[in-house]
Amino acid sequence: MRPAEHYLDSGYPSAELITTALKQGTRMVTPVLLDHSAQAKAATGFDKNAFAIDWQARQVRCPARKTSAHWNPVKQHGADAIVITFSVRTCRPCPFQEQCTSSAAGRRMLTLQPREPYEALVRARAEQKTETWKTKYALRAGVEGTINQALDITGIRRARYRGLPKVRLQHAFSATALNVIRLDAYWTGHDQHHTRSSRLEHLAYRLTA
Numbered sequence: 380m381r382p383a384e385h386y387l388d389s390g391y392p393s394a395e396l397i398t399t400a401l402k403q404g405t406r407m408v409t410p411v412l413l414d415h416s417a418q419a420k421a422a423t424g425f426d427k428n429a430f431a432i433d434w435q436a437r438q439v440r441c442p443a444r445k446t447s448a449h450w451n452p453v454k455q456h457g458a459d460a461i462v463i464t465f466s467v468r469t470c471r472p473c474p475f476q477e478q479c480t481s482s483a484a485g486r487r488m489l490t491l492q493p494r495e496p497y498e499a500l501v502r503a504r505a506e507q508k509t510e511t512w513k514t515k516y517a518l519r520a521g522v523e524g525t526i527n528q529a530l531d532i533t534g535i536r537r538a539r540y541r542g543l544p545k546v547r548l549q550h551a552f553s554a555t556a557l558n559v560i561r562l563d564a565y566w567t568g569h570d571q572h573h574t575r576s577s578r579l580e581h582l583a584y585r586l587t588a
Contacts, residue, residue: 381403381405383405384406384407384408385400385406385408385409386408386516386519387407387408387519388410388519388523389409389410389411389412391407392407392409392410392411392412392503393496394411394492394496394497394499394500395458395496397409397411397496397499397500397503398495398496398499401499408512408515408516408519410507410516411500411503411504411507418478418479423478424477424478424479425442425475425478425479427489427491428501429441429442430442430489432491432497434494437450438450439463439489441475441479441487442475442479443473443474445465445469445473447464447465447489448464448465448466448469449462449464451463451464455490458492459492459493460491460492460493461490461491461492461493462488462489462490463488463489463490463491464486464487464488465486465487466486467484467485467486470486470487471485471486525557528557529553529554529557532556532557532560533552533553533556533557535549535550535553
C-alpha cells in the first residue's frame, strides 16, 4: 500500500518526483530546493515569481509588463526545460534593468521546467513557508532521531551476516531493541535527548578530569 504522505529530507525532492508521487496518490512532505537565481539569493530585484507565465500563449510578462521575445523548449542534463528570452530592445531602456539582470547582453533570460512540475514546485515552496507545514514536518525530526539511534546503538549500518534473509532478521532484531529501549525510557522517565558535544569538548573534559 502506498502511503498518503511520505516524509523526506531535503536531499530527495525534485519537481518531477513531487509530481510523479502525487499522480500515484502520495503527497511528499519535504523541503524543496529554493530558487537559486542571483535575484532570489540576494533577496533583491525580480526573481522568477515576479514574472507572469502564460502557458497557452507561450509568453512571459515581466514586472514592467513587457512580454518575452522567445520561448524555446530545450533539453538540459537530459530533462525538458524552457528557455525564455526577452529582447535587448525591451530590456536595455527599461528603468528596472538593474533590478532584473546583470548579464553582459543586458537582457533577462529565464529557465523554466515544463508547466506541471513547475507549478508543483511553486506550490511546494509557498506551502513550506506556512506554520502548518512546519508543524507537520517536525515529525521528520523523530525519523532522524530513530536513524541516529539505530546507527549508534545497534550498528545497523553494517550487516553482520551474509544473505538477505539473515540481514532482514538483523534489522528486525535492531528495530525490536530500539522499541525496548524507548519503552524503558518512557516507563522510567529517563530522558533520551542528549546535548551534542564536539570531540574537542570530550578531549578537554578528559584532560581536566
